[in-house]
Amino acid sequence: MSAEKRIIKKYPNRRLYDTAISGYITVAEVKQMVLEYNDIEVVDAKTGEDLTRQVLLQILLEEEAGSTPLFSxxxxxxxxxxxxxxxxxxxxxxxxxxxxxxxxxxxxxxxxxxxxxxxxxxxxxxxxxxxxxxxxxxxxxxxxxxxxxxxxxxxxx
Structure with missing residues (x-):
C-alpha cells in the first residue's frame, strides 16, 4: 500500500499520464492501482479538475458489463x-x-x-x-x- 497519492493526468485525447512513472497508462492499470490499495487522484491535464470519480465509475461500468455483475x-x-x-x-x-x-x-x-x-x-x-x-x-x-x-x-x- 502506497502512502503517497498517485497523480494521474487525463488529457483531452482520453490518455492517462501517471506522473509517478512519467508515462502513459491504461484504465486497466488504474484499476490495478486501486486493487493494490494505491491512493490515486485523476485530474484534467488542462484545467486541474478532479476526475477521479469519473474514472472510478468508468472502471465500475466496465466491471458491471463483464460476465458476473455485482449489482442486479x-x-x-x-x-x-x-x-x-x-x-x-x-x-x-x-x-x-x-x-x-x-x-x-x-x-x-x-x-x-x-x-x-x-x-x-x-x-x-x-x-x-x-x-x-x-x-x-x-x-x-x-x-x-x-x-x-x-x-x-x-x-x-
Whole structure:
C-alpha cells in the first residue's frame, strides 16, 4: 500500500499520464492501482479538475458489463431512485462504513486462509468462520441503527 497519492493526468485525447512513472497508462492499470490499495487522484491535464470519480465509475461500468455483475437490475433501479432524496446524503456514509467493515473481514479471512482457500467459503477456512459471523453481526447492528435513525424501524427501549 502506497502512502503517497498517485497523480494521474487525463488529457483531452482520453490518455492517462501517471506522473509517478512519467508515462502513459491504461484504465486497466488504474484499476490495478486501486486493487493494490494505491491512493490515486485523476485530474484534467488542462484545467486541474478532479476526475477521479469519473474514472472510478468508468472502471465500475466496465466491471458491471463483464460476465458476473455485482449489482442486479433491481439494486441499480433502487440506487437511481435514491438520487435527489434526503436519504441520499445519509446513505453514502452508511455504504462507505459497511464496505470498510466488509473489507476488514475480507482481509482477515484472506490472511487466515493464506491464499489457499477462497475468502467467500467460510466453511473451508476453519478459524475464519467466526470472523464471518462477526462481520455479519456488525453489519446487522449498523443497518439496524441506520434504519432506526431514519424512523423506519422503532428504536429499542
Amino acid at each position: 437490475n433491481d439494486v441499480l433501479n433502487q440506487f437511481i431512485r435514491l438520487y435527489g432524496h434526503t436519504s441520499q446524503s445519509m446513505l453514502a456514509p452508511f455504504f462507505e462504513q459497511n464496505m470498510k467493515i466488509f473489507q476488514e473481514w475480507q482481509k482477515r479471512a484472506q490472511a487466515q486462509a493464506k491464499g489457499a482457500t477462497p475468502w467467500f467459503n467460510p466453511f473451508a477456512m476453519g478459524g475464519a468462520a467466526p470472523s464471518l459471523a462477526e462481520w455479519q453481526k456488525q453489519l446487522q447492528q449498523q443497518s439496524m441503527q441506520f434504519w432506526q435513525s431514519m424512523g423506519v424501524v422503532p428504536k429499542d427501549k
